[in-house]
Amino acid sequence: MNRRKIGVYVCHCGGNISDYVDVEKVVDAVKDEEDVVVARTAMFTCSDATQQEIYDDIRELGLDGLVVASCSPKLHTFTFRGVAKRAGLNPFQYTQVNVREQCSWAHTDDRQGATEKALRLVRAGIARTRLLRPLEPTVVETVPKTLVIGAGIAGLRAAIGLADIGLSVVVVEREAEVGGWVKDFGPMYPRDKEGRELVRQLEAKVRQRENIALFTSAEVVRKAGSFGDYVVDIKTHGKSSMTMQIHVGSIIVATGFDSYQPEEGEYGYGIDGVVTLPEYKKMLDAAEGSLEYHGRPVKDVAYIYCVGSRQGDDGPHQYCSRFCCSAAVHSALELYTRDPSARQFHLYRDMRTYGRYELMYRESREKGSTYLKFAEDEPPAVRKGADGRLVVTIRDQLTGQKEVEIPADLVVLVTGMVPRENDALVGALKLPVGRDGFFNEIHPKLRPVETVVDGVTICGACQFPKNASESVASGLAAVTQSAAMLKQGRAELDPQVASVDPQLCTDCGVCYATCPYDAISPQEGHEGRRVAVIDPATCKGCGGCAPVCPERAINLEGYTQAQIKAMIEGLAREVV
């Protein structure tokens, strides 16, 4: 085999690494390894100066392999791939070795051990690099069309945004009507615009646009293909039930939330007159003057906040639902406009009418709303009183911890948001679901609407509790992401994917089910035999299939059977 020319760079990371790993010693130990033509330490490998040094080495020494031993590949893989590319070295002929998170930070009590481990990891990196070959990204042409799943306020606004950028849009809504929760609402905070009116306007805009196709009573039942060209099966229900297949470049998921459903007996739920926030909102929206419930006038209203949200350490809903404080306070103001003499008591844990919604909170107090604070471990209790009215008991932290009984005609449980049941969709799209049951983005700050599935973005309240304006804002962020990907007309996919050697494959079938992305399928016609074939555009390079193959017919590019073996040998060698 031809000799390789590998450069090795070991980082101090200021002192983050070198305080616990003897980086000079590591360099000394590897500088005479076969194929290593240069090995250096650097104070900060990622600094411009060191990047320039690596660049110069690649050009002057004609390096065909690069090993950087510094921090996590999550942080700087693209930095050093970039250096390689600029200097004319194929970016896939580079290996990142993590001697910070895996050595210096993990073994602060053992300098010698940390140093030895770093040396072994660097040797493994060199061994892998020796067997790397140049790769080119797989290029796919993108279909200039986006699928929007869910036609709530977020999905509808996203569809209009996409259409106006010049992309075709297919909207799939499960219900017979569009608009999600908002379609039934009267006045909403802030500014009291009616929800049903907002939805009417959005729907009209959607119907005006020729490049939007809207399917109601419809669902996505299957997704195949890959980013840039997803093949999606849509099934419509009802009289004209049918299944159709469409090609789209990207997918926006806007499937929204469900409202928390209290259990029988939870804060008196089940007793006549104890209602949830959506039930109350419906009553308010329908009422003309003062409120009535089952024919009885409603004068005293008690609200209990955080029902189904912020549930301690073992509850399924530990998060704050974010919209409910503001929605409940807004409802209280709504009631005052119908009946200024209504008496309203708010039993809360913390008031979270953040930002401008604080002004509603203040207004409600000025109009006479009384706020009482309860402790998490001593929630209020609701019962039916002797006179048939409701009675709420609370130990009020704002009134010297006194127990107070509040008579009420109506008790409103301020119920939070919970993730919507959507198992079939999650299965079809392979969507990442967080521990709280909502869909997960890649990075909460910098990539807030993208998911780990390329080309699939999430927006609205299916991601986490959001009010209407936040839902729409994230919908528009998803539009930008989708358009940025599709407008280029082509997408580059990571070439570090798996492939099957058809000579070795016996079609035993064990690998088919292991792939979480359905990238492996049997195909006829290899020298008259059926063999497993991996679609390079669908494969994510997770490596899950390679070890299960009894024939060792599957190789993951960059981590082939030969490379893994060489790396193990590098790790296991005597340190001295």
Place this chain on the structure above:
Amino acid sequence: MAVARPTFIDEVRQSEQFNAAACMNCGVCTAICPMGLEHLPREIFRYVVLGMEEEVLKEQETVFSCLLCKLCEENCPAGVHITENVRSLRHYFDRKAFRI
């Protein structure tokens, strides 16, 4: 156990200016009061808005110790008309306790 009586506040309210419910219980007034009146005005306002009349009646001493200096009112972040509210309370005591 105290029972809230939501109509009590209407008995105390003397003018449109009365706004005990606007208080958000931050405690600034208690900290700042030169008389060191612990229960004034925040806690008494609570009794008023909740309709805990017996508790209010126990606070006669406090209500009349207030200097009406407005130091608290100047610093109240919620715009509570503290001294006006105290005046309302004094009227209430005049009627209820002193019967004048």
